[in-house]
Amino acid sequence: MSKVEPAELVIIGAGPAGMAAAITSANYGNRVVLLDEQPSPGGQIYRNVTHSTHLRDKILGTDFQHGRALTSKLKQPQIDYRPNAKVWRVDDDGQICYSIEDKATRITGKQIIIATGALERPVPVPGWTLPGAMTAGAVQILLKSSGLLPTQAVLAGAGPLLYLLAAQMIRAGVPPLAIVETQQRRDYISAARYLPVAMGNWPLLGKGLRLLAEIRRAGTPRYTTANNIKITGSSDVQGIQFSSSGKHHEIECNCVLLHQGVVPNTQISRLLRLTHSWHPQQHCFVPNTVAHGKTDNPIFQIAGDGAGISGALAAEHQGKLCALNALQQLGAADQTIIETEQSVTLKQLNREHRARPFLDTLYAPPTEALAPASDTIICRCEEVTAGAIRQQIPKGCTGPNQTKAFSRCGMGPCQGRYCGLTVTEILARENALAHDEVGAYRIRAPIKPVTVSELASLHE
Amino acid sequence: MEPEYAIIGGGIVGLSVAHGLLALGKRVAVYDEGDNGIRASRGNFGLIWVQGNGLNLPAYSLWTRRSAAAWRDFADEIEQQCNTRLNLKQEGGFRYCLNEDELADVAEQYRGLAAQTGDDYPFEVLGHNALRHEEPNIGPNVAGATLHHEDGHVNPLALLRSLATLVRQQGGQIFNSITIDKITRSNSKYALFSGKHELARAQHVVLCSGIGNRTLGPSLGFKASVRPQRGQVLITEKTAPLMRRPSDVIRQVDEGGVQIGASAEEVGTDDRDSLAITAQLAAEAQQLFPALSNVNIVRGWGALRIMSPDGLPIYQHSKTHPGAFFVTCHSGITLAAAHAKFLPLWIVGHSDAPDLECFSEDRFETHPN
Numbered sequence: 001m002s003k004v005e006p007a008e009l010v011i012i013g014a015g016p017a018g019m020a021a022a023i024t025s026a027n028y029g030n031r032v033v034l035l036d037e038q039p040s041p042g043g044q045i046y047r048n049v050t051h052s053t054h055l056r057d058k059i060l061g062t063d064f065q066h067g068r069a070l071t072s073k074l075k076q077p078q079i080d081y082r083p084n085a086k087v088w089r090v091d092d093d094g095q096i097c098y099s100i101e102d103k104a105t106r107i108t109g110k111q112i113i114i115a116t117g118a119l120e121r122p123v124p125v126p127g128w129t130l131p132g133a134m135t136a137g138a139v140q141i142l143l144k145s146s147g148l149l150p151t152q153a154v155l156a157g158a159g160p161l162l163y164l165l166a167a168q169m170i171r172a173g174v175p176p177l178a179i180v181e182t183q184q185r186r187d188y189i190s191a192a193r194y195l196p197v198a199m200g201n202w203p204l205l206g207k208g209l210r211l212l213a214e215i216r217r218a219g220t221p222r223y224t225t226a227n228n229i230k231i232t233g234s235s236d237v238q239g240i241q242f243s244s245s246g247k248h249h250e251i252e253c254n255c256v257l258l259h260q261g262v263v264p265n266t267q268i269s270r271l272l273r274l275t276h277s278w279h280p281q282q283h284c285f286v287p288n289t290v291a292h293g294k295t296d297n298p299i300f301q302i303a304g305d306g307a308g309i310s311g312a313l314a315a316e317h318q319g320k321l322c323a324l325n326a327l328q329q330l331g332a333a334d335q336t337i338i339e340t341e342q343s344v345t346l347k348q349l350n351r352e353h354r355a356r357p358f359l360d361t362l363y364a365p366p367t368e369a370l371a372p373a374s375d376t377i378i379c380r381c382e383e384v385t386a387g388a389i390r391q392q393i394p395k396g397c398t399g400p401n402q403t404k405a406f407s408r409c410g411m412g413p414c415q416g417r418y419c420g421l422t423v424t425e426i427l428a429r430e431n432a433l434a435h436d437e438v439g440a441y442r443i444r445a446p447i448k449p450v451t452v453s454e455l456a457s458l459h460e
Numbered sequence: 461m462e463p464e465y466a467i468i469g470g471g472i473v474g475l476s477v478a479h480g481l482l483a484l485g486k487r488v489a490v491y492d493e494g495d496n497g498i499r500a501s502r503g504n505f506g507l508i509w510v511q512g513n514g515l516n517l518p519a520y521s522l523w524t525r526r527s528a529a530a531w532r533d534f535a536d537e538i539e540q541q542c543n544t545r546l547n548l549k550q551e552g553g554f555r556y557c558l559n560e561d562e563l564a565d566v567a568e569q570y571r572g573l574a575a576q577t578g579d580d581y582p583f584e585v586l587g588h589n590a591l592r593h594e595e596p597n598i599g600p601n602v603a604g605a606t607l608h609h610e611d612g613h614v615n616p617l618a619l620l621r622s623l624a625t626l627v628r629q630q631g632g633q634i635f636n637s638i639t640i641d642k643i644t645r646s647n648s649k650y651a652l653f654s655g656k657h658e659l660a661r662a663q664h665v666v667l668c669s670g671i672g673n674r675t676l677g678p679s680l681g682f683k684a685s686v687r688p689q690r691g692q693v694l695i696t697e698k699t700a701p702l703m704r705r706p707s708d709v710i711r712q713v714d715e716g717g718v719q720i721g722a723s724a725e726e727v728g729t730d731d732r733d734s735l736a737i738t739a740q741l742a743a744e745a746q747q748l749f750p751a752l753s754n755v756n757i758v759r760g761w762g763a764l765r766i767m768s769p770d771g772l773p774i775y776q777h778s779k780t781h782p783g784a785f786f787v788t789c790h791s792g793i794t795l796a797a798a799h800a801k802f803l804p805l806w807i808v809g810h811s812d813a814p815d816l817e818c819f820s821e822d823r824f825e826t827h828p829n
Contacts, residue, residue, distance in 0.1 A: 089735060097735060106735075273732075395624045396470070396636035399495020405502045406621045408715075413697060413758040439495055444733060449697065449756035455742035456753075458735060 003106075007033045009326050010096060010109030012087050012268065015043020016312045017304025018115030019070040020319030025326070026078035028333040033107060034074070035085040035098055041071045043117055044137065045312045047144040056147055059171045061164075063207070063312075064144075070316070089445035090114075090268050094299045097445075097458065104454040111299060111326035114269065115319060118262035118305035121284070121365060122418045123157060124372045127231025128258060129380060136165045136259035149174050150255040154240050156180040156229055157259040158363040163211040165257065170218040177253050178221040180242055182260070182366045185225060191362035198358035201351055204311075223249060227368060231256050260365040263421060264306045270443035272297060278435035281360040282309055283370065284421055285440055292349070293322035301325055309360075314352035320345050370425045378426075379419040381412020389426050398431055399439050400424055413449050416441040463489035463633065465807075466652055466662035468640050468676060469669030471501035472616070472792040473799060475623035477668055480804035482630040489660060490627065491652065493672075494637035498688070498729060500670050501792060503763020505693065505721050506616040506713065507706060508548075508794045511555055511583060511608035515569055518576045519818045520772050524791065526814075527798035528610050534797035535614065541629060542622040546614050547714035553611025554586075554595070554707040556602050556748055563587075563604045570606060582609040597702050599750045605707070613706040615714050616793050623796075635659075640669075643676055645781055664783040666807060670766045671729065673788055681780030683821045686788050688729050688764035692737045693721040694745075697756045702749060710745055718752060720745040724765075733762040765790040769824055775806065775816040786821070 009025055011018045014036035025032040034041075042049045046067025057065055074081050082100065089097035095108045120137040127133060136155065142148045149169055155162050155176045162179065169176050198205060215222070223244040230241045232250075239252045263284035266276060274295045276285040286308040293301035303322040304315035324342050327333040372378060374387025384407050392406045400416070400423045403409055409423060410416030416423075420441050427438045446455070465481050467474045470492025478488045493499075510528050514521030528550065535548040557563035567585045574581035586594065587604045594607070627634060642653035643665060650665040651658050667673045667680070677684025698716030706712075709722040723737045738760050746753050766788050768774050773789035785807055789795055798814075806813040 091735065095735070395621065395628075396492060396634050397495075398637045401495045401502070405617050406624075408617075411759070413756070415759065442496075444759055444761045445735075445738070446757055446760065449758050451754050451756055452696065452742045452746050453753040455694075455739050455757055456746045457739075459739040459743035460736065 004095065005105070005107040007107055007109050008330055008332070009033070009111045009113070010035065010107060011113045011115055012096070013043065013115035013117060013304070014038070014041040014074075014081065015045060015115060015117045015304060015315065016067070016070060017117070017306075017315035017319035017322070018043070018113065019074060020316040021113050021115060021303055021323040022079050022081070023070065023073045024320045024323035026076050028327055029078065030327060030330070030332045031078050031080065033109070034079055034081045035087055035096070036081070036083055037086050039083050041074055041081065041083070042067050044141070046071065047141060052144070053147070056144070059168050060144065061168065086448050087268070088448040088450045090271055092272050092297055092299070099450060099454055102451065102454060104450065104457050106458065109299070111329055112301070113293070113319070113322045113326060114300060114302045114306055115304050116265045116268060116306050117315075118309060119265045119417060121260045121263050122422065123258035123260050123369050124376050124378045124386070124422060125229045125231065125258070125369060126373065126376050127233065127237070129377050130231055130233050130237050131235070132233065132237030132254050133231050133256045133258065136161050136257045137262070139257050140165060143168065143172075150257070152177060152253050153255040153257050154178050154180060154251055154253045155257045155259070156182070156226070156240060156242070157369075158182045158365065159259055159261040160208060160359065160363070161261075162259045163208065163215060165259075166220060167211045167214045170214060170220065175218050175220050176257070178223060178251055179215070180223045180226045180229065180240065180244070182226050182229070182369070183224075183363055184227075184366070187362050187364055191358050194358035194361055198355040200354035204355050227366060229368065260369050261363055262305065262309055264308060265417070266306070267415070267417060267443055267447045269295065269302060269306070270440065271445060271447055272300065274300070276440065279308060281357060283365055285435075291325065292318060292346070293325060298329070310353060310356060314349055317345050317349035317352060321349070370422070371429050372422070378422045379409040379412065381414050382408040384409035384419070386422070386426060389423055390430060393427070393430050398427065398433065400427065400441050403427065404441060410441050415443060415447060461487060463487045463660065463662045465489075465664045465666060466491065466650060466660060467666045467668055468652075469667070469672065470624070470634055470636070471499060471668070471670060472620055472623065472796055473670070473787060473789065474666075474668035475620070475627055476792070476796045476799035477666055477787060477803060477807070478627045478632050479623060479630065480800040481807065482627065482632050483800075484804055484808055486808065488627070489633040489635065489662065491638050491640050491659070492634060492636045493639050498671055498731065498764055500763055500766060501616070501620050503691075503693065503731075503761055504616050504793060505691075505719060506613050506711070506793060507553070507708065508550060508612045508614060509553065509708060509791065510610040510794070511553065511570065511606060512566075512708075515573055516770070517772060517818065518573060521573055521577055523798060524794050525610060526802070527795045528612070530797035530801050531612070534800060538619070538622045538626060542625050544618060544622050546618050546622065548612065548614045550610065550612030551705060552607050552609045553613070553705050554591075554605040554607055556605045556707055556709070558601060558747070559603050563606070566606050583607060595703055595705070597749050597751050599747050601747055607705075611706065613711055614793060619793065619796065640676065643680060650784065664785070664807075666785045666787060668787050670788065671764060673766075673786060677786055680784040680786075681778040682776060682786045683824055684786065685769050685774070685821060685824045686766050687726075689767040689790070690723070690725045690727050690731060690762050691721060691765055692723045692733045692741065692760065692762045693719060694738055694741055694757050694760045695719050696752065697758050699755050702751060710748055717758070718745070718755065729764065731762045731764050733760045773819050774821050775803065775819045776821045
């Protein structure tokens with residue numbers, strides 16, 4: 001059996017937060033181990049950026065190319081970057097179990113930065129499990145990793161990523177058939193009061209307006225204030241139905257790309273039993289952090305979207321701040337230099353945060369996606385419907401761990417990553433409880449499937 | 461209406477007893493904790509197990525076998541009433557031995573128990589080849605197994621869910637997300653408190669709250685000698701049929717996953733799982749069934765068994781508080797049929813009540829805490 005490798009600082013995840021944290025640490029001459037599940041660095045946002053082509057760069061845009069500013073700085077001796085590393089267990093004493101090519105290994109960090117980012121919020125509308133229904137994020141992965149795009153697609157949902165993907169499809173010569181937008185008039189009205197503050201991050205808002213102009217020039221039809229979305233088809237997607245401005249619409253298509261924003265990936269923070277709170281504007285649980293990343297456990301910090309959705313540029317600043325915190329803890333850098341860099345980074349981070357309340361409110365997920373109709377499947381692993389969850393309530397279920405025991409919802413290999421927030425939302429509504437009172441699934445190792453022999457290989 | 465019997469604890473034990481009392485025509489209310497209560501009933505292994513039980517107390521062997529024998533009717537009744545499937549199988553179970561000496565020792569113990577309980581103890585000793593005939597996927601290093609024909613398994617979560625449904629169907633009340641932290645007696649009634657609030661009064665109270673009995677028991681005159689013991693369990697992805705019968709350390713569940721377990725640790729109320737134990741469980745499972753090596757583990761968990769000092773159940777009527785009962789065991793699934801069909805007769809003082817004197821807490825000298 002292999003020994004446990006000791007390390008000063010370990011970072012889990014090589015997206016913008018994890019890369020920035022590693023680079024910051026290396027800048028101070030500190031060795032860092034950077035574990036990442038993907039074969040190349042970048043996270044989801046800059047996925048495969050190191051292997052992109054000129055054409056793909058043009059389609060994906062300059063924001064994507066920015067990722068190379070980070071990946072190019074990873075190649076330095078202080079950064080021990082380990083790709084294809086699947087982290088499947090983290091203990092509160094700082095021990096991390098991960099596997100590379102089915103070989104299990106252990107490493108212990110004196111300081112650990114969790115930078116595992118976000119997951120796309122599932123959009124369980126009728127028909128979402130049909131082949132041909134995908135998330136916008138999944139199609140972006142396809143585009144970034146292999147340059148592929150669907151040709152007869154309708155985009156449906158809300159959020160900046162929807163417009164970004166539409167623009168990318170237009171640039172690639174396969175524009176979407178239509179964009180079906182779920183934000184309602186009341187969302188615009190609620191969001192308006194955050195607009196003045198959001199203007200403080202004008203570059204971000206400007207980018208959004210340019211995307212919308214690009215879509216308008218291409219003549220892509222946009223259906224606004226849409227609801228009652230239903231994906232139709234028997235064995236695969238044949239179309240999408242919805243209401244927009246009081247009228248019923250049907251569009252024939254073989255692909256529907258759904259998106260309702262992203263939510264923090266809290267698998268590791270839940271596994272560590274760190275405390276979490278409900279974020280009402282972002283409609284998700286967020287681990288409780290102070291001083292930009294410090295958690296209840298002094299060994300662990302959380303950087304980037306895993307600590308609350310703030311976007312890729314904010315994630316970089318957060319990664320940097322977490323690294324500075326860690327260096328402080330390790331006594332690995334001069335206090336005054338750290339403090340100077342902290343205050344500069346904090347100003348940049350605050351600017352990135354300015355547009356968040358506006359975007360969160362404008363693109364708030366609609367009820368039909370948060371608490372779906374009873375015949376809609378919400379747990380794909382065990383094929384459990386929203387109705388099956390509601391049926392457990394008269395049996396005395398007030399929380400997701402009880403509905404899990406009674407319905408198997410959340411017992412599959414994804415460990416409730418996809419159905420967790422939906423179950424909490426349904427229980428909160430049906431029992432008239434606050435989300436924090438309802439709570440979330442208890443997460444147990446392994447957080448990613450691991451073979452019996454891999455686990456057995458760590459037996460002493 | 462005021463319940464005649466207030467049952468504290470809505471797990472398998474509490475619901476089995478509630479179901480049985482309702483069948484006797486009693487008015488019953490069950491008080492159950494919330495989503496984050498310590499719940500042995502959500503983490504157990506699902507065995508209906510007979511072999512090896514009661515080696516030190518033959519009466520316990522007979523009690524578990526009586527329950528196992530009643531299980532088929534109990535399951536049929538639940539399945540009919542709730543229109544559900546519990547997937548009960550009682551086609552025997554194995555205890556695997558990795559060496560010949562261990563196998564000989566176990567066989568000798570079972571023969572001794574058989575002699576003390578009327579020579580009716582249907583078990584066989586299988587050497588490696590005979591075992592391979594029964595379990596073709598067994599590993600080459602397994603010396604053999606004892607096969608007891610009364611052993612079996614069931615879907616424990618389906619049982620929990622069905623009992624919760626059935627008790628309500630029978631007219632029992634179940635109150636969820638309530639922690640009863642104080643019980644007082646006045647005017648020959650028991651008053652149940654959650655914090656400062658008195659929630660209900662009842663003539664009788666039955667403590668079935670697992671480790672919670674430790675807190676509530678002493679105020680009702682019980683020694684309440686129970687402690688948590690952690691067991692860890694792993695479950696694999698669904699896989700093709702790999703084993704025909706359950707064993708005390710590994711079984712294939714009705715949904716297709718393979719459940720691996722049987723650790724025991726004294727760690728207080730910490731119900732987390734650990735790398736050391738889960739890795740050991742995986743290594744042992746791989747040795748028993750080498751074909752498991754490349755099967756994915758999708759979940760693991762720790763859960764707390766409720767243990768008495770000698771590991772046997774405690775059934776006690778309070779000597780100082782008439783009408784207060786203490787019920788605890790670590791084999792809530794095996795004993796569910798007995799707890800539903802026989803134990804309630806003892807609680808109501810029926811003439812057909814089983815003799816449970818040997819499970820009285822009088823057997824423990826002093827309070828362990």
